[in-house]
Every structure is written in C-alpha cells, then in structure tokens.
Amino acid sequence: MENRIVAENMAQLFKRAAEQYGDLPAFATRKKELEWEPVSFRDLYNRGINLATGLIEMGIEANEHVGLFGDNRFEWILTDCGIQLSGAADVPRGRDITDTELVYIINHAEIKVAFAETEILAERIFKLRKKLPTLRTIILHDESGSVNKDFIHISEVEERGKQLRNEGDRRVEQRMDAIKPDDLFTLIYTSGTTGKPKGVMLSHANIISQMKVIPIELSCTDRVLSILPVWHIFERVFEVYTIASGVCTYYSSIRTLGDDLKNVEPTFMGSAPRLWESLHQRILKKVRESHPMRQLLFHTAYFLSKQYKSSLYFLFDKKLKTERQSMLKRIFLLPLHALRWVVVTPFYGFFNVAVLEPVRMSAGGSLKATVSGGGALPTEIDRFFNFIGIPVLEGYGMTETSPVIAVRTEDELVIGTVGPVVADTDVRIVDLETGDTLFPDENYPDNGRGLRGEIHVKGPQVMQGYYKEKELTENTIRNGWLRTGDLGMITFNNCLKILGRSKSTIVLLSGENLEPEPIEMRLTHSRLIEHCMVVGQDKKHIGALIVPDLDGLREFGIEVKTLNDAAVNDQAKKLIQSEIKKVVSPANGFKRHELIQEFALLPENFKNGEELTSLYKMKRHIIQDKYADQIEAMFNHESTRVK
Amino acid sequence: MEFTTQLLYPIDQVLLAVMIFSIMFGMGASLTIDDFKTVMRYPRGILIGFLSQFGLMPFFAYGLAVFLNLPPAYAISIILIGCLPGGTTSNMFAYFARGSVALSIAMTTASTIMALIMMPILLELYTAEFTAALTSELQLAGTGAEFVIPTGNIITSLVLVLVPVAMGMFLRAKSQVWAKTAEDTAGFMGIIVIIYLIGTAFARHSGLMLQTPIEIYIAAVCVGLLGFLFGFWMSRLFRLSPIFQRAISLETGIQNGPIAFAIILLSFAEPVQSQMLWLAILYSTFIVITSSFITLYYRRVGKFDYEIYKNTTIHNRLFGDEYVSHYPDGFLPKRIEHDPSQGFTPGQVREKKQAL
Numbered sequence: 001m002e003n004r005i006v007a008e009n010m011a012q013l014f015k016r017a018a019e020q021y022g023d024l025p026a027f028a029t030r031k032k033e034l035e036w037e038p039v040s041f042r043d044l045y046n047r048g049i050n051l052a053t054g055l056i057e058m059g060i061e062a063n064e065h066v067g068l069f070g071d072n073r074f075e076w077i078l079t080d081c082g083i084q085l086s087g088a089a090d091v092p093r094g095r096d097i098t099d100t101e102l103v104y105i106i107n108h109a110e111i112k113v114a115f116a117e118t119e120i121l122a123e124r125i126f127k128l129r130k131k132l133p134t135l136r137t138i139i140l141h142d143e144s145g146s147v148n149k150d151f152i153h154i155s156e157v158e159e160r161g162k163q164l165r166n167e168g169d170r171r172v173e174q175r176m177d178a179i180k181p182d183d184l185f186t187l188i189y190t191s192g193t194t195g196k197p198k199g200v201m202l203s204h205a206n207i208i209s210q211m212k213v214i215p216i217e218l219s220c221t222d223r224v225l226s227i228l229p230v231w232h233i234f235e236r237v238f239e240v241y242t243i244a245s246g247v248c249t250y251y252s253s254i255r256t257l258g259d260d261l262k263n264v265e266p267t268f269m270g271s272a273p274r275l276w277e278s279l280h281q282r283i284l285k286k287v288r289e290s291h292p293m294r295q296l297l298f299h300t301a302y303f304l305s306k307q308y309k310s311s312l313y314f315l316f317d318k319k320l321k322t323e324r325q326s327m328l329k330r331i332f333l334l335p336l337h338a339l340r341w342v343v344v345t346p347f348y349g350f351f352n353v354a355v356l357e358p359v360r361m362s363a364g365g366s367l368k369a370t371v372s373g374g375g376a377l378p379t380e381i382d383r384f385f386n387f388i389g390i391p392v393l394e395g396y397g398m399t400e401t402s403p404v405i406a407v408r409t410e411d412e413l414v415i416g417t418v419g420p421v422v423a424d425t426d427v428r429i430v431d432l433e434t435g436d437t438l439f440p441d442e443n444y445p446d447n448g449r450g451l452r453g454e455i456h457v458k459g460p461q462v463m464q465g466y467y468k469e470k471e472l473t474e475n476t477i478r479n480g481w482l483r484t485g486d487l488g489m490i491t492f493n494n495c496l497k498i499l500g501r502s503k504s505t506i507v508l509l510s511g512e513n514l515e516p517e518p519i520e521m522r523l524t525h526s527r528l529i530e531h532c533m534v535v536g537q538d539k540k541h542i543g544a545l546i547v548p549d550l551d552g553l554r555e556f557g558i559e560v561k562t563l564n565d566a567a568v569n570d571q572a573k574k575l576i577q578s579e580i581k582k583v584v585s586p587a588n589g590f591k592r593h594e595l596i597q598e599f600a601l602l603p604e605n606f607k608n609g610e611e612l613t614s615l616y617k618m619k620r621h622i623i624q625d626k627y628a629d630q631i632e633a634m635f636n637h638e639s640t641r642v643k
Numbered sequence: 644m645e646f647t648t649q650l651l652y653p654i655d656q657v658l659l660a661v662m663i664f665s666i667m668f669g670m671g672a673s674l675t676i677d678d679f680k681t682v683m684r685y686p687r688g689i690l691i692g693f694l695s696q697f698g699l700m701p702f703f704a705y706g707l708a709v710f711l712n713l714p715p716a717y718a719i720s721i722i723l724i725g726c727l728p729g730g731t732t733s734n735m736f737a738y739f740a741r742g743s744v745a746l747s748i749a750m751t752t753a754s755t756i757m758a759l760i761m762m763p764i765l766l767e768l769y770t771a772e773f774t775a776a777l778t779s780e781l782q783l784a785g786t787g788a789e790f791v792i793p794t795g796n797i798i799t800s801l802v803l804v805l806v807p808v809a810m811g812m813f814l815r816a817k818s819q820v821w822a823k824t825a826e827d828t829a830g831f832m833g834i835i836v837i838i839y840l841i842g843t844a845f846a847r848h849s850g851l852m853l854q855t856p857i858e859i860y861i862a863a864v865c866v867g868l869l870g871f872l873f874g875f876w877m878s879r880l881f882r883l884s885p886i887f888q889r890a891i892s893l894e895t896g897i898q899n900g901p902i903a904f905a906i907i908l909l910s911f912a913e914p915v916q917s918q919m920l921w922l923a924i925l926y927s928t929f930i931v932i933t934s935s936f937i938t939l940y941y942r943r944v945g946k947f948d949y950e951i952y953k954n955t956t957i958h959n960r961l962f963g964d965e966y967v968s969h970y971p972d973g974f975l976p977k978r979i980e981h982d983p984s985q986g987f988t989p990g991q992v993r994e995k996k997q998a999l
Contacts, residue, residue: 023969028961036961220970221950223957246971250961265957267950291824297831349935353739354830366953 003219005244006211009204010084010185011176013211013244018045021246024220028250029074033259036250039074041243044081047158051082052172054161058113058137062087062175065109065187067135069093069102069125070117072230072251075141075154077239079115087175089184091199092231095121096609103131104197105189108468110134115154117141122151181205187467188233190399199467202233206402209460210237211244213422215409216369216393218268220246223366225266227252227275229614233403234373238270258282261364269367272374273381274616276392280381281527283362283388298359301351305387308348311341313415320416321492322450356388363390369410371395373403374615376498378521382415394418396498400482402461406496417495425459428481429489432502439490446492454502455488456481487515504620509540512593516542519584519594527552528579531606533623534596535631543598543634545627547605548576567601576601598634602627655840656908662836663901664807669829670731670751671811672822678748685746688878688887692750695874695895697761701725703869705769711858715773715780719792720919721862722773723903724926726765728754730899736934740941741949742889750894755808758902759801763794777915796910804905833901841928844921851921863925864933870896871937885948885979889941897934900927948979965990 005020007013017026018041025038060066066083068090070076083090091109093101095117102125106114112134116122122138129135138151161169185204189197214237218224224242226249228235242249247268252260257275287298313319314337360367370385373395385392391410396418397403405427408419421427429439431453439448458480465473476483487499500515507513516534523532523544530549536542548566556575560566576599584596606612611623624631704725708718729751737747770792777790815822844851874895878888903923911919951970958968967990 020971022971024971025958025962025968034960035963038958038962038966220974221947221954223954263957263961265953291828293824293828293831297827350834353735354827357739 003246004211004241006208007244008181008208009179009183010207010240011087011179013208013240014045014048014081014084015176017243017246018042021220024246025248026243027074027077028248030251030253030256030260033256034263037074038248041246044078047078048081048085049172050158050161050165051078051154052085052161052175053164053169054157054159055082055086055088055113056171056175057160057164057169058157060086060088060113062178063183064088064113065091065111065184067091067093067106067109067111067114067116068231069095069097069114069121070141070231071095072226072235072253073117073141074251076117076230079141079154084185085172085176087179087183089186091187091189092236093189094229094231094609094614096614098609099124099128101189101197103128105199106132106135108197109187109189109199113137113139115139115141116151119151126150179204181208182464184464186236188231188399198469198472200399201464201467202399202402203464206461206463207237207240209424210402210404211241213424213461214241214404215407215422216268216371218242218245218247222247222267222368223264224249225252225257225260225264225269225364226250227254227257227269227271228374232374232614233399234272234397234615235270237403238371261362265364265366267366267368268370270371270373272615273372273377274375276370276372276377276381276385277524279363280384283359286362287359297351297355301355302387304344304348304351305356305389306383307340308344309387311337311344315341317493318412318414319493320414320497322489322497324446324450324492352389359388360390369393371407373397375617376517376521378525379416380525386413386415396486396496398484400463400476400484401457401459402463404461405455405457405459405484408495412495414491414493414495417491417497419495421496422459425457425461427490427496428456428458429453430456430483432487449490449492449494452487452489452499455484455486455496455498457484458482506534506536506542507538508536508542508593509538514542514591514594519544519590519596522583522588523580526579526583527555528576531618533618533620535624536635539635541593541595541597543600543631544580544596545602545623545630545634546576546599547602548572563601563605564603567603573601600627600630600634602630655843658836659840659904659908662833662840663804663905665829666731666833666901667804668807668811668814669826669833671808671813672815672826672829673731673734674748674752674808674812675815678752685743685749685887687881688743688746688883688891689749689753691878691881691883692746692874692891692894693753693757695870695877695891696729696750696754697726697757697765699873699877700866700870700895700898701765701769703873704866707862707866707869708773711862713858713862714918715777716915716918717859717862717922718773719770719777719915720903720907720922721866721926722766722769723906723919724898724923725866726758726762726769727898727900727902728758729894729897730901732900732931733894733897733934736893736897736938737890740889740893740938741886741945742893742941743886744890746887746890747894750891754894755805755899759798762801763798766792766797767794790915793910797906800906800909801902803909804902837927841924844924855921855925859922859925863922864929866926867896867898867930867933870898871933884952885945886952889945892941893934893937896937897930898926900930903927947976951975951979959990967991967994 005013005016007016021041023040023042026041026044028036028038030036066088068079071094080090091105091111093105114125114135116125116138119140119142122140125138139157140151140153182203182205184201185207186202188200188202190200224238224247226235230236230239239249250264287295367390369391371393377394382392382394391413393408395404395407397405404422405425406418406421412420428437429448429451431438438444438451438453441448444451462482465477485502487502489497489499491497500517504516505513506516519534520532523529528549529546531547533545534542535545547563550560550566553560553566553572558569558571558575560569560572566572580596580599584590608614611619613619701722704722708721713721731751734744734747734751738744774790774792781790814825871892875888875892878891907916907919907923955968958966
C-alpha cells in the first residue's frame with residue numbers, strides 16, 4: 001500500500017502526518033522492558049505547535065539556527081518538530097560532543113538558543129558561556145533532577161506556547177506558510193574522519209526529495225527500531241521517512257537491543273555495520289554452543305540456502321559483475337544453475353522453515369529488511385544475513401547528500417554492491433588523476449562500466465553547501481556535481497560498488513597504492529580482533545594497530561583481564577600473529593604489498609566519540625596522532641613482526 | 644489391487660516404530676502445561692476446531708470412500724485417517740501460514756486427548772458397511788473369518804502412542820534445553836526415516852505406484868484438501884478472525900500420520916494391513932505437498948491482516964492493555980473491521996461497547 005506523504009517542507013510533513021495518521025503511535029520510548037510510552041502523530045504535532053509558539057515568543061526568527069544537543073528520546077523529535085514549525089533550522093549533535101566542538105559549532109552557526117538533553121550537558125555549555133557571545137538561552141530536555149535557574153525547561157516553553165495558542169496566537173501558521181523549499185531545515189556539523197567540523201546545509205527540498213526516492217515500502221503496520229543517534233543524517237532520514245509513512249519508531253539502545261528486538265519485533269531497522277557484526281557473532285556463538293545435532297542442522301540449512309540463493313542470483317542476474325561476462329559462458333551455465341535450483345528448492349524449503357526461521361527469531365522474527373549504512377559492510381556478514389533470510393539492503397550516502405545516493409532494493413539485491421543509484425539522481429565515475437569522466441562515456445567499452453574512479457553525484461539531495469565555507473563548497477561541488485571522495489565503479493548490472501575512500505589510500509615508499517579498508521574488514525571479522533587500523537604511509541611495508549577481542553582470546557584459553565594485559569601477553573601476540581598471517585594471505589587474494597609485516601596490540605579500546613565516529617567509523621588521523629609513538633616503534637622493529 | 648508381498652519388511656516395521664516413538668516424544672517435548680491452559684482461553688476456536696476435526700473430516704472421509712467406491716480396506720483406512728487427531732506438523736504450518744500458533748497447539752492438545760473417546764465411536768459409526776463388505780469378501784475367499792474393527796486394540800495403541808508424548812512432556816518440565824534438542828532431533832530423525840520408508844517402499848514395489856488405481860490417489864489427496872477448505876469456511880461462517888480461520892483450516896486437514904501407522908500396525912492384520920498402510924503412506928506424502936502450497940497461499944492472502952494483528956498485539960504488549968490502536972479511516976478493509984482478535988483487551992472491549 002503506497003501511502004507515504006510527500007509534503008513540500010518538513011513543517012507541512014508534520015501537519016499532514018497528524019491529519020492522516022492521527023492517533024497511531026509515532027514514537028515510543030522505553031520505560032521498562034515491557035512498558036513503553038507512545039506518542040501519537042496528532043499529539044506530536046499539537047505539542048510541536050505549542051513549542052513553536054513558545055519559541056517564537058522567545059524571539060526565535062525564521063531561518064535562525066537553534067542548537068539541539070542530545071540523543072534519541074521523544075523530546076528530541078518534539079524539539080525538531082517545534083523548530084521546523086517555527087520556520088527555524090536545527091543544529092544537532094549528540095551528548096558526546098566535546099567542549100571544543102561545542103564552542104566551534106555554537107559560534108560558527110551563531111546559535112542564540114540551544115537545547116540540551118541533560119543537566120550535565122547544559123552545565124557544560126553554561127560554563128563555556130564566556131566563549132559563546134551569541135548564546136542567550138539554554139533549554140533543558142530532561143525533567144528529572146533539580147532544574148538550575150540558569151536554564152529553562154522545555155515544558156515551560158511548551159506551556160507558554162499553549163497559553164498563547166489559547167489566546168488566539170497564530171504566528172506558527174504564518175511561519176509555516178513562509179517556508180521556502182531552499183530554506184534550511186538543518187545544519188549538520190560532521191565530525192568527519194578528517195579535519196575540523198564542517199556545517200552541512202540541508203534544505204527542506206533536500207530532505208523531502210529523499211521521501212520520493214527511498215525504494216522501501218513501509219506502512220502503518222510496520223515497526224522500526226531505532227538504535228543509531230538520531231542527529232546523524234542516516235538515522236534522521238529514517239525518522240522523517242517513518243513520519244511520512246505512518247510508522248512507529250521505537251527508541252532502543254545498545255544495552256537493551258537484545259530484549260527490544262524480541263519485544264518490539266521490528267519489521268525494519270537501519271543500522272551500522274558494527275551492529276550486524278555483533279549480531280552475526282551472537283548468532284554464531286549460539287550455534288557453537290548448541291547441541292551437535294542442531295549445529296549439523298544449522299550448517300546443512302546454511303549450505304542449502306547458499307546453493308539455492310547463489311543459483312537464484314545467477315538466474316536473475318544478481319551476481320556481482322565487475323567484469324564483462326561472455327554471453328556464451330552464461331548460456332552454458334544457465335541450465336546448470338537452473339538444475340541446481342530445482343534440485344535444491346524442496347530441501348531448502350524444508351530447512352528454511354525448520355532451522356533458519358528459529359535463527360531469524362533472534363532478530364525478532366518479523367524483519368522484512370534492514371538497511372546497513374554509515375560504513376562498508378563486510379561481505380561475509382552481508383552474505384550471512386542474506387543467506388539466513390534477513391535481506392540486508394546496503395546503502396551508500398553521506399551527510400552532504402541528505403544522505404541516500406544508492407541503496408539495494410529487494411529486487412536489486414546484488415551482494416558486494418550498494419545497489420542501483422536512486423531515482424532522479426546522476427552518478428558519474430571520474431578518473432582521479434586526469435579528472436576525465438569514465439562513466440558514463442560512450443568512448444569506453446560498455447559505457448565505462450567496470451572502470452574505477454571517484455564517485456561524483458548530482459541530484460535534488462545534494463546539499464546547499466558548507467556553511468560559511470565558500471571555498472570548500474566550490475571545491476566540493478562543481479557545476480552541481482558533488483565530489484564524494486569515495487572510489488567506486490558501476491558494475492555490469494548497473495549497481496554501484498564502493499572501493500574505499502580515495503583519501504585513505506596508503507602510498508608505500510615503493511609507490512605502490514593500497515586500500516586499507518578491505519584488509520581491515522577481513523581482520524576485524526576474526527573472533528580475535530575487535531578493531532584494527534592499517535598504517536604504512538611512506539613506509540616500506542604496511543603494519544596494523546590491533547585492539548584484540550578479549551572474549552575471543554579467552555575462548556582460546558588465554559586468560560587476560562584487560563587489553564593492557566593482552567598487549568604484553570606473549571601468547572596473545574603469537575596467536576594474533578598467526579591469525580593475521582592466516583587471514584591476510586595470498587591465498588585469500590591479497591597482493592604481496594598488502595601483506596601485513598608488523599603489528600602492535602593497543603592497550604586501550606577505541607572509544608565512540610574519540611577514535612570512532614558515532615557510526616563506529618575510525619577517525620584515522622586521530623588514531624594516527626594518538627598512537628604515533630607505537631606506529632614509529634612498530635616500523636623500527638621493536639614490536640612483533642609477522643613472519 | 645492385491646499385495647503379494649508384505650509392504651513393510653520387519654526391519655522397516657522396527658524403523659517405523661522408532662519413528663513413531665521419536666515423533667511422538669518430540670511432540671511431547673514441545674508441549675507444556677500452559678498449552679493445556681491455552682485450550683481454555685480459546686473456547687470458541689477450540690469448539691469450532693473440534694467440530695471440523697471430528698465432525699467434518701470423518702464425514703468427508705466417509706463420503707469420499709462411498710463416492711469413489713473404494714475397496715473396503717482402503718475405505719476403512721481413509722476413514723481412520725479422517726478420525727485422527729492433529730499433529731505437531733500443523734503447528735509449524737500454522738506458523739508459516741500466519742495463523743494462530745497458540746490455537747493450533749491448543750487444538751492438537753485437545754484433539755489428541757479427545758481422540759481416545761471420539762475415534763472408537765466414529766470408526767464404529769462410519770465403517771459398519773465396509774466391515775460387512777470385508778467379511779463377505781473373506782467368506783467368499785473361504786476363510787470363514789469375520790472382520791471386525793478392533794476397537795480395544797485401537798484404544799490400546801492410542802494409549803501406547805501417548806506414552807512417549809507424556810515422556811516428552813516430562814523431559815520438557817525437567818529441562819527446556821534438552822527438550823528443545825529432543826524436539827529437533829526427533830523431527831529430523833522422523834523425516835529421515837519417512838524418506839527412507841517411502842523410498843524403499845517405492846523401490847521394492849516399483850510397480851505399486853502404477854498399479855494403484857486413480858481413486859486411491861484422489862482419496863489420499865482430497866481428504867486433506869477438503870479438510871483445509873471446509874475447516875476454513877466453517878470458521879469463517881462462525882466469524883472467527885482470519886488468523887484463527889487459517890489455523891483451524893490447517894489443523895483440520897493435517898492429521899497425525901504417525902498415529903495412523905501405529906494403529907494400523909498394532910491393530911490390523913493382513914490381508915488388510917498392507918493396503919491400509921499404503922493409503923496412510925500416500926496420505927502422509929501428499930499432505931506435505933498440499934499443505935505447503937496451501938501455506939504459501941495463506942501466507943500471501945493473510946499478509947495484511949496478520950501484520951495488523953501483529954502490530955495491534957505488540958501495541959498492547961508494550962503500551963498496556965488499555966491501549967487501543969486506531970488506524971486511519973479506510974485503512975482496515977471491511978473484512979477485518981470487526982476483527983475479533985482486536986476485541987480482547989479491556990481497552991478494546993470498552994471501546995467496542997461505546998461504539999454500540
């Protein structure tokens with residue numbers, strides 16, 4: 001049932017959703033395991049109007065930037081609604097924002113009014129006030145605790161707005177009517193994996209364009225579990241999309257995810273690769289711990305599913321095709337695959353029902369599809385979930401494109417790619433050195449498919465630019481084409497394949513180039529390794545910084561309490577050494593210069609917000625700076641060598 | 644069609660016994676005391692299920708026997724199949740057909756116990772004319788024996804079959820982990836044995852499939868199909884919710900095959916035993932295929948109402964019993980506007996009363 005709302009701006013979207021979906025729950029917050037608090041679309045809109053009126057009364061102008069610092073909770077979305085209805089734009093960041101970032105962002109965006117989720121955060125901002133000349137008011141989300149008189153509470157603003165509405169105040173309607181498509185709806189400062197924060201200006205037209213092109217169908221009967229930070233564009237677009245589709249979003253957290261999957265039984269979920277990795281590990285662990293009979297059943301089922309799906313992908317031309325394939329070969333293989341498909345289907349049918357369904361139950365059992373974004377999903381994990389029957393639709397995008405550029409759909413599910421480019425959007429592949437367009441170009445065979453280069457995007461989702469960074473904007477967007485800084489190619493079945501970050505390329509002393517991501521992905525897939533980063537710019541060979549997985553080490557009988565212990569444990573070193581040698585080997589398709597020659601075990605884990613972005617992407621420059629000594633030592637042969 | 648050799652060799656009979664034992668043990672391992680309590684929660688569903696299982700099914704089986712003019716031994720076999728209680732297979736199919744698994748399990752539980760009383764009565768009622776025909780056949784052949792339905796033996800075999808079920812339930816009460824393993828292992832073993840038996844039966848009696856008259860096939864296929872069809876319409880007539888309709892339909896059509904094997908082996912002798920077994924094997928083979936297709940069909944047509952049911956249930960699970968889900972006007976089709984599955988919680992009941 002196609003019923004998503006496409007309004008002309010965010011304010012209208014909230015209004016139309018309230019009219020169309022009324023009493024249905026829009027957002028639900030967890031109080032206890034089986035006690036959640038729903039808020040309906042109508043209540044959200046009505047409270048949003050009150051808040052907006054209160055904000056206007058406080059002097060918020062149209063198009064003003066309002067700070068919104070906090071994580072997923074109902075008040076966040078209420079604030080967003082209030083800000084949109086008042087014609088302003090929000091500047092969102094999570095609670096883990098650092099003081100330096102706070103000062104930079106508040107001053108750069110000239111924020112006068114800021115919302116803070118907790119009292120601790122509000123106090124942090126208050127203490128910085130001498131450095132924040134523009135900031136006038138801090139509004140607090142959290143009800144609990146003593147409210148300092150330096151801040152006001154969101155309910156006070158709402159209350160004041162309600163009073164004014166009752167007295168006939170209709171300024172909100174005027175503001176809503178005045179919103180133009182190119183007005184900003186948000187200004188997102190990207191923490192980025194490189195450099196200082198950049199303010200990405202996204203307009204109402206940008207985000208609304210996404211409502212038209214997202215190729216996933218959701219309706220009032222769906223449930224979405226939200227786990228990623230809402231201020232991040234990847235989660236935010238889903239929030240907006242669920243409002244447009246009448247879907248209820250249930251706020252979960254990493255800690256409660258296992259229970260929430262079981263209780264909410266989500267039909268849809270968006271998440272970062274990290275979550276799929278841990279879910280994958282959990283399922284495998286469960287299988288390993290089960291009765292041998294059940295292990296056998298699982299492996300049989302998985303094997304059959306693999307045969308079944310591989311043939312199916314071949315028959316429907318959904319196999320990853322990075323090179324031109326001869327028609328003759330296809331015609332020859334076609335009957336063989338058809339035969340295998342016919343033979344395997346009844347057995348697959350049985351095992352799918354009897355064995356794989358209970359496995360799917362560990363993810364709630366109702367998932368129709370999931371989207372993975374915010375980083376590359378390791379192929380093994382990708383295959384695993386697709387083979388056990390949870391379609392993972394990997395997508396590709398960035399904050400600058402609000403965010404979707406390409407996403408797989410259930411009909412176009414080519415593992416190893418991020419699917420076809422979404423509607424209304426053009427992608428071209430550009431040679432990094434010469435700047436020539438490789439795809440689409442008729443002068444190349446197959447219009448340039450299969451050639452690798454930098455991905456450039458043009459479409460209604462491309463941002464307005466970086467706030468107050470004219471030069472940077474001009475460097476990034478030329479003639480409407482946005483340079484993504486990612487390497488990719490268009491496959492022969494018209495899907496986009498991402499090949500790494502053009503900027504993370506490591507150039508060895510010998511001049512050989514290599515992409516660290518595929519090696520890292522392979523390594524982190526090991527049970528022994530939690531994180532790793534490949535380094536070696538301008539060195540003779542590459543090395544790896546490794547955060548070992550303590551549980552994994554313990555499984556191999558190495559009793560270590562902390563990462564500090566592990567870093568000096570010779571047994572652990574030996575074990576990981578052999579694991580690296582086994583995993584990153586020519587047998588697994590790695591070239592000679594991609595083999596890891598040195599490694600160091602790090603004494604601490606990477607932390608979210610420090611070494612990792614909120615989507616668990618590594619901030620390479622930060623890690624490189626922090627462990628500069630270890631890296632130097634490593635290449636000076638003081639640490640372990642992989643022989 | 645006569646069987647010149649025994650359909651099953653002694654080794655097969657042992658295997659069959661092992662299969663029956665493990666399947667029934669697995670069935671027990673999947674049941675809990677709570678399942679018996681669920682029976683009380685769905686009195687209407689159970690009653691209608693009971694009517695279609697012990698009312699419609701035996702009647703259709705009898706009707707098929709008469710209409711197709713089946714030889715007496717086959718006629719008795721098909722009626723026996725019609726009178727069987729439901730098995731655990733139907734619970735799995737109900738799950739995938741987006742039907743109510745709770746009702747399916749409750750019906751399996753209730754019918755297995757009721758079978759102790761109902762099966763002898765129903766067999767007595769429907770098989771009378773066929774036993775008479777068998778007797779006269781036997782007398783023509785000059786054996787001078789009289790054929791009677793061995794009611795006592797049937798009850799004994801039913802009780803015997805219930806012993807592993809009770810053992811399974813005991814295991815479940817002791818250890819849930821072991822019960823789960825036993826359930827899976829039993830299911831897996833059951834499948835391997837049944838594939839082996841069917842395989843060898845076809846291999847040894849290669850001509851058997853071709854010799855078997857078409858009526859026998861029709862009977863074996865149709866008894867299940869009629870059960871699905873009328874189980875569905877009957878529950879629809881009584882305005883049960885779609886998820887109950889699908890559960891009752893599948894529960895009616897899918898019978899507990901292993902019990903049929905046990906009864907035939909323990910209670911009937913040659914020359915009828917092989918013929919009866921052959922029909923039971925055919926039924927067990929075809930029912931897997933037909934119910935797979937029916938399940939796929941139900942799964943498709945039931946997608947929408949099941950999603951609504953699921954969503955409403957989860958709303959109540961998370962937001963409390965007082966919460967009532969209001970879908971936009973025109974979102975719910977007429978068919979499920981007054982869905983009984985949505986009138987259970989206090990909030991829903993109150994709202995319904997206010998609307999009236």
